[in-house]
Amino acid sequence: xxxxxxxxxxxxxxxxxxxxxxxxxxxxxxxxxxxxxxxxxxxxxxxxxxxxxxxxxxxxxxxxxxxxxxxxxxxxxxxxxxxxxxxxxxxxxxxxxxxxxxxxxxxxxxxxxxxxxxxxxxxxxxxxxxxxxxxxxxxxxxxxxxxxxxxxxxxxxxxxxxxxxxxxxxxxxxxxxxxxxxxxxxxxxxxxxxxxxxxxxxxxxxxxxxxxxxxxxxxxxxxxxxxxxxxxxxxxxxxxxxxxxxxxxxxxxxxxxxxxxxxxxxxxxxxxxxxxxxxxxxxxxxxxxxxxxxxxxxxxxxxxxxxxxxxxxxxxxxxxxxxxxxxxxxxxxxxxxxxxxxxxxxxxxxxxx
Amino acid sequence: xxxxxxxxxxxxxxxxxxxxxxxxxxxxxxxxxxxxxxxxxxxxxxxxxxxxxxxxxxxxxxxxxxxxxxxxxxxxxxxxxxxxxxxxxxxxxxxxxxxxxxxxxxxxxxxxxxxxxxxxxxxxxxxxxxxxxxxxxxxxxxxxxxxxxxxxxxxxxxxxxxxxxxxxxxxxxxxxxxxxxxxxxxxxxxxxxxxxxxxxxxxxxxxxxxxxxxxxxxxxxxxxxxxxxxxxxxxxxxxxxxxxxxxxxxxxxxxxxxxxxxxxxxxxxxxxxxxxxxxxxxxxxxxxxxxxxxxxxxxxxxxxxxxxxxxxxxxxxxxxxxxxxxxxxxxxxxxxxxxxxxxxxxxxxxxxx
DNA sequence: GCACGAAATCGAAACGTTTCGCTTTACAAC
DNA sequence: GTTGTAAAGCGAAACGTTTCGATTTCGTGC
Numbered sequence: 001x002x003x004x005x006x007x008x009x010x011x012x013x014x015x016x017x018x019x020x021x022x023x024x025x026x027x028x029x030x031x032x033x034x035x036x037x038x039x040x041x042x043x044x045x046x047x048x049x050x051x052x053x054x055x056x057x058x059x060x061x062x063x064x065x066x067x068x069x070x071x072x073x074x075x076x077x078x079x080x081x082x083x084x085x086x087x088x089x090x091x092x093x094x095x096x097x098x099x100x101x102x103x104x105x106x107x108x109x110x111x112x113x114x115x116x117x118x119x120x121x122x123x124x125x126x127x128x129x130x131x132x133x134x135x136x137x138x139x140x141x142x143x144x145x146x147x148x149x150x151x152x153x154x155x156x157x158x159x160x161x162x163x164x165x166x167x168x169x170x171x172x173x174x175x176x177x178x179x180x181x182x183x184x185x186x187x188x189x190x191x192x193x194x195x196x197x198x199x200x201x202x203x204x205x206x207x208x209x210x211x212x213x214x215x216x217x218x219x220x221x222x223x224x225x226x227x228x229x230x231x232x233x234x235x236x237x238x239x240x241x242x243x244x245x246x247x248x249x250x251x252x253x254x255x256x257x258x259x260x261x262x263x264x265x266x267x268x269x270x271x272x273x274x275x276x277x278x279x280x281x282x283x284x285x286x287x288x289x290x291x292x293x294x295x296x297x298x299x300x301x302x303x304x305x306x307x308x309x310x311x312x313x314x315x316x317x318x319x320x321x322x323x324x325x326x327x328x329x330x331x332x333x334x335x336x337x338x339x340x341x342x343x344x345x346x347x348x349x350x351x352x353x
Numbered sequence: 354x355x356x357x358x359x360x361x362x363x364x365x366x367x368x369x370x371x372x373x374x375x376x377x378x379x380x381x382x383x384x385x386x387x388x389x390x391x392x393x394x395x396x397x398x399x400x401x402x403x404x405x406x407x408x409x410x411x412x413x414x415x416x417x418x419x420x421x422x423x424x425x426x427x428x429x430x431x432x433x434x435x436x437x438x439x440x441x442x443x444x445x446x447x448x449x450x451x452x453x454x455x456x457x458x459x460x461x462x463x464x465x466x467x468x469x470x471x472x473x474x475x476x477x478x479x480x481x482x483x484x485x486x487x488x489x490x491x492x493x494x495x496x497x498x499x500x501x502x503x504x505x506x507x508x509x510x511x512x513x514x515x516x517x518x519x520x521x522x523x524x525x526x527x528x529x530x531x532x533x534x535x536x537x538x539x540x541x542x543x544x545x546x547x548x549x550x551x552x553x554x555x556x557x558x559x560x561x562x563x564x565x566x567x568x569x570x571x572x573x574x575x576x577x578x579x580x581x582x583x584x585x586x587x588x589x590x591x592x593x594x595x596x597x598x599x600x601x602x603x604x605x606x607x608x609x610x611x612x613x614x615x616x617x618x619x620x621x622x623x624x625x626x627x628x629x630x631x632x633x634x635x636x637x638x639x640x641x642x643x644x645x646x647x648x649x650x651x652x653x654x655x656x657x658x659x660x661x662x663x664x665x666x667x668x669x670x671x672x673x674x675x676x677x678x679x680x681x682x683x684x685x686x687x688x689x690x691x692x693x694x695x696x697x698x699x700x701x702x703x704x705x706x
Numbered sequence: 707g708c709a710c711g712a713a714a715t716c717g718a719a720a721c722g723t724t725t726c727g728c729t730t731t732a733c734a735a736c
Numbered sequence: 737g738t739t740g741t742a743a744a745g746c747g748a749a750a751c752g753t754t755t756c757g758a759t760t761t762c763g764t765g766c
Contacts, residue, residue, distance in 0.1 A: 005494060008751095009753065018716090019715065019717075020753085021715070021717075021755080022714090022715060024754060033714075034714065034715090049490070051467065053412075053751090053752050053753065054472045055408060055411045055751090056721090056752035056754090057753055058753090059722065060752080060755085077433075080428075080430075080433040083452070084428060088454070098449050098450065098451055100440075100449070100450075114404065116449075119419075120407065120408050254634060281607060284607065284610050284611070284638050285634070285639065371746090373722090373747095374725080374748095375746075377723075381724080383725085384745090386745080387743090387744065387745090408721090409751090411751095412723070412751050412752065413725085413750080414751085415751080709764105711762105712761100712763090713763100714760080714761070714762090715758105715761085716758085717756105717758080717759090718756095719754100719756095721753090723750100724749100725748100726747105726748095726749090728746085729745085732743080733741090735741105736737100736740100
C-alpha cells in the first residue's frame with residue numbers, strides 16, 4: 001500500500017509476505033529465491049506498479065548509469081548528429097544522457113561540469129569550449145572522460161575526432177587540382193583543434209603545390225553565420241579576389257553562401273567554395289555544395305563506446321583504456337560549388353588591378 | 354581526508370571542527386551560523402574540493418532537479434531547436450535535462466518513460482510517438498508532464514504547439530491566392546496531431562475556395578525523406594499533375610525537392626511547393642523555399658516553463674496549472690518556390706490528357 | 707528421532723544527505 | 737552571581753536501496 005503515491009520495496013515486501021532482502025534478490029536476481037516466493041514478489045510488484053528508485057540505488061551502489069554530455073553550441077547542426085550517435089549507444093547499454101549546452105562559454109562550461117560532477121554521472125563526453133587545461137581537476141580524479149571533436153592542446157587521454165588535417169588537405173588539394181592558385185580560407189577559431197588542424201591541412205597542401213598563402217586570404221577567429229558573411233564580403237571585395245574559398249565551419253559557410261548570393265557572384269564560375277560537414281540538405285543548395293563530410297554519428301557512437309569502456313573498467317586498467325585516441329577519416333564529396341577557375345589570362349588581369 | 358577520492362560532508366565537518374548539521378546549514382543557508390564557523394566550513398570545503406552529492410540530496414528531499422525530455426526523432430532538424438529552447442530555460446532554473454530518443458517507436462518510448470520515472474525525474478517533456486492513451490498511468494499519478502508539438506488526441510493537460518491548423522490554412526491559402534487549383538498535399542502520419550491539423554487547414558482552405566480535393570492528391574502515412582521522394586515521383590507522374598504541393602513535414606520536403614530535381618521539373622514554373630519548418634539554410638535552397646515557420650525554440654522554452662510551473666506547484670493547485678495549453682502562431686515565409694501557375698489553357702490541356 | 711549440510715530467507719548496517727527537536731552557549735539585566 | 741532568553745550548534749532519524757553475515761528451514765542418511 002504505497003503511502004506517498006509511489007510504492008517502495010517495503011510495500012512490495014509486505015504485500016508479498018517476504019523480507020525486503022528477498023525482494024531485492026528477485027529484482028536483481030542476485031541470490032536464489034524459491035519459485036513460489038519469487039512469483040509472489042513479482043505479482044506484488046505488478047499490483048503496486050513498483051518502479052525501483054534509481055536514486056536510492058545509485059546512492060548505495062555509487063553508480064548512476066548516467067553520462068553527461070557537454071557541447072559548445074546546439075545550433076550547430078553537426079552536434080545533434082553526434083548526440084544521436086552517443087544516445088544510441090548509451091541507451092543500448094542502459095545509460096541515460098544528460099545534455100548540456102555550454103554556449104561556447106568556458107565559464108558556463110565549468111559550471112556545467114561541476115553540476116554533472118555533483119550529480120555523480122558515471123562519465124562525461126565533451127567537446128570543449130575552452131582549450132585550456134581547465135579539465136585537469138577531472139583528469140586528476142581519474143574521472144572517466146572522453147573528448148570528441150574538439151580536443152584540448154596537448155591532451156593525452158581518450159578522444160575521438162575526424163582527421164581534420166586530412167580534411168583540410170583534401171579540400172585544398174581538390175581546389176588545387178582544379179587549377180586554383182588564389183585560394184582563401186575562412187578558418188574559425190584557431191584555439192580549437194578542428195580548425196587548427198584544418199588550416200594546417202590547407203597550409204600543407206598549399207606548400208606542397210608551391211602556392212603562397214597571402215595574409216589577406218587567411219581569415220580567422222570566429223564561428224558564427226554572420227562572421228562567415230562578413231569574411232565573405234571582405235574576401236570577394238578584394239582587388240585580387242581569390243578564385244576559391246575553403247571554409248572550415250558549417251555555420252560560417254552558410255554566411256559565405258549568403259554573401260556570394262548577395263553580391264551576385266557566380267559560384268562556381270567566378271569563385272569555388274568548399275565547406276566542412278555534410279547534411280541531408282547540403283545537396284539541395286544552389287549550387288550543390290562540395291564539402292568534406294565528417295562521420296558525425298560515428299564520432300558520437302565511438303566516443304560513447306570509449307567512455308563506457310572506461311566506466312566499466314576498474315581503476316587498475318583504466319589507465320591503459322583512458323589513453324585511446326580514435327581518428328576517423330573524412331570524405332570529400334564533390335558537387336557543383338567547385339569548378340575550374342576562369343582562364344589564366346583573366347586571373348593575371350585580376351592580379352594586376 | 355576523503356577516503357574514496359570524493360569528500361563528504363563528514364570530511365568537511367571533521368576538518369572544520371563542526372557537526373555535519375552545521376555544514377549543511379552553511380551550504381543551504383537554512384539556519385544562521387556564526388561568521389567564524391561559516392568561514393571555517395567554507396575553507397574546509399575548498400580545501401577538500403567538496404561537491405555536494407546530489408544523489409544523496411535527492412534521496413532525502415525527493416526532488417532530483419532533473420527533467421526528462423522524450424523526442425520521436427533526433428534527426429528531424431525541428432527538434433534540436435526545441436531542445437535548445439528547453440535546455441536554456443532548464444539550466445537557468447537549475448535543472449538538468451535527460452534527453453531520450455524514441456525513434457518513432459511507441460514500445461521504446463514506453464521503456465524510456467519507465468526509465469525516466471525510475472530515475473525520479475521531476476517532470477517530463479514529450480512529443481509523443483504514440484497517439485494512444487499510453488500516458489494514462491503517468492497522468493493518473495499526477496506526474497508533471499507537458500506535451501509539445503505532438504499531442505495525444507483528446508488530451509486535456511498542459512501542452513504547447515504551433516497553431517497547425519492555421520499553418521496548413523496559410524500555406525494552402527497562399528497557393529490558392531497565386532491562382533493554383535490543383536493543389537496536392539503530402540501529409541505525414543495522420544495519427545499525429547501536427548499533421549492531422551495541417552491537413553485540416555489544407556482542407557478548410559480548399560473548401561472555402563470551392564476547390565475539390567482529389568484522392569490522388571492526398572498522400573499520407575509516412576515521415577521519412579524517402580517517402581517524400583516517392584510521393585513526389587508519384588504526384589509529378591500523374592496525368593493530371595498538380596501545379597502545387599504542400600508538404601507538412603520537413604524531412605519529406607527534402608525528398609520532394611530531390612524528386613523535383615531528378616525529374617528536372619521546373620520549380621516554381623511547373624510546380625510550386627510549400628513546406629513546414631524553416632531553418633537557417635532553407636533560403637539557400639534552389640529555389641529558395643517558401644515555408645510556414647514554427648517558433649521551434651519558443652515551443653521548447655514555453656513547454657519547459659509550463660513544466661517547471663507544475664513541478665514547483667504543490668499538489669493542490671497543480672490541477673489548475675496542469676490544464677494550460679499554449680498555441681503559438683506560425684509564420685508564412687514567402688520565397689521563390691511558389692509562383693503563379695502556368696496559364697489556364699495549359700492547365701486544361703494537362704487535365705484533358 | 708537426530709544430526710548435518712545445503713538452500714533459502716532475513717535483519718541490520720550503510721550510502722550521504724536534510725531536518726527537527728533538543729542542548730549548549732553567550733550575553734544582558736538584575 | 738544568578739537568571740532568563742535568544743542564538744548557535746548538535747545528534748540522530750529518516751530517505752529507499754544493496755549486501756553480508758546470521759539465522760531459519762528443509763531434506764537426507766543413519
